[in-house]
Amino acid sequence: MELSLLTFALLALVVVMTPGPTVLLALTNGSRFGIPVAGYGIAGAAISDAVLIAAAGLGLGAILAASALLFSVVKWIGVAYLVWLGVQMMRSSGQLGPVENPSDKKRAGALHNNTAVFRKSFLVAVTNPKGYLFFTAFLPQFLIPTEPMLQQYATLALIFIVVDVITMTAYAGLGAKAVQFLSNRGALWIDRVCGGLLVALGLALTLLKHADV
Numbered sequence: 001m002e003l004s005l006l007t008f009a010l011l012a013l014v015v016v017m018t019p020g021p022t023v024l025l026a027l028t029n030g031s032r033f034g035i036p037v038a039g040y041g042i043a044g045a046a047i048s049d050a051v052l053i054a055a056a057g058l059g060l061g062a063i064l065a066a067s068a069l070l071f072s073v074v075k076w077i078g079v080a081y082l083v084w085l086g087v088q089m090m091r092s093s094g095q096l097g098p099v100e101n102p103s104d105k106k107r108a109g110a111l112h113n114n115t116a117v118f119r120k121s122f123l124v125a126v127t128n129p130k131g132y133l134f135f136t137a138f139l140p141q142f143l144i145p146t147e148p149m150l151q152q153y154a155t156l157a158l159i160f161i162v163v164d165v166i167t168m169t170a171y172a173g174l175g176a177k178a179v180q181f182l183s184n185r186g187a188l189w190i191d192r193v194c195g196g197l198l199v200a201l202g203l204a205l206t207l208l209k210h211a212d213v
Contacts (some may be wrong), residue, residue: 004142005142005155005156005159007142008142008156008159008160009159009163011138012159012160012163012164013163013167015134015138016160016163016164016167016168017167019197020201021082021124021125021128021198021201022041022045022048022121022124022125022164022168023167023168023171024194024197024198025041025045025117025120025121025124025194026038026041026042026045026121026168026169026171026172026175027171027172027174027175027190027194028089028175028190028191028194028195029041029117029121029172029175030171030172030173030174030175030176030179031175031176031178031179031190031191032175032179032190032191033113033117034176035169035172035173035176037113037114037117038117038168038169038172038175038176039169039172040114040115040117040118040121041117041118041120041121041168041172042121042165042168042169042172043118043121044117044118044119044120044121044122044123044125045121045122045125045164045165045168046161046164046165047122048121048122048124048125048126048131049125049157049160049161049164050157050161051125051126052125052126052131052132052135053135053139053153053156053157053160054153054157055132055135056132056135056136056139057139057149057150057153060132060136061132061133061135061136061137062136064129064132064133064136065133065136071129074127074129074132075129075205075206075208077127078127078128078129078202078205079202079203079205079206080202081123081124081127081202082124082127082128082198082199082201082202082205083198083199083202083203085120085124085195085198086194086195086196086197086198086199086200086201086202087195087199088195089191089192089194089195089198090191090192090195090196090199091195128205129208130205130208139153139156142156143156175190178190
């Protein structure tokens with residue numbers, strides 16, 4: 001069992017490190033706001049992991065695989081959100097995060113930023129049908145039928161979330177480090193590139209067909 005969990009952790013690392021929407025958001029959040037604010041996005045990604053794994057355990061992935069209509073609804077919601085988010089990033093001013101010791105008004109703005117960062121990372125994951133299908137196909141490979149399912153799903157979820165948080169923090173740190181050398185103009189181009197990639201990922205999602213799952 002321990003060997004299986006180690007294998008799962010290594011595979012989870014490979015999956016999480018592969019550039020995707022949450023990776024791009026962690027990178028751009030780190031570059032624009034720094035690691036503390038990017039942490040809200042990382043928290044959103046972690047909670048989305050828990051939601052996706054819980055949904056897989058409850059059979060939602062199987063339902064998506066069986067229902068072409070539901071699959072299409074979730075897919076197009078995901079496509080629309082990714083493209084919209086990418087366009088917004090491409091249109092951003094590239095300004096860095098708020099300065100230290102903000103006034104009450106700036107604190108309210110910072111709180112809004114934190115909430116927005118959290119919401120974006122969370123919604124990017126939960127509106128992508130590939131996430132549900134992935135966990136539905138991936139997790140059962142590491143389950144032991146004779147042992148309690150709830151405990152096993154909880155263990156796998158914890159491992160995946162820990163790996164995800166560590167990896168996203170590394171990407172956010174990379175973005176924060178890079179912007180020290182690039183300044184506001186660098187942040188602008190990070191937004192442009194990551195936004196363009198999000199749009200591309202959204203358009204690629206349109207090619208995913210129910211018959212392929």
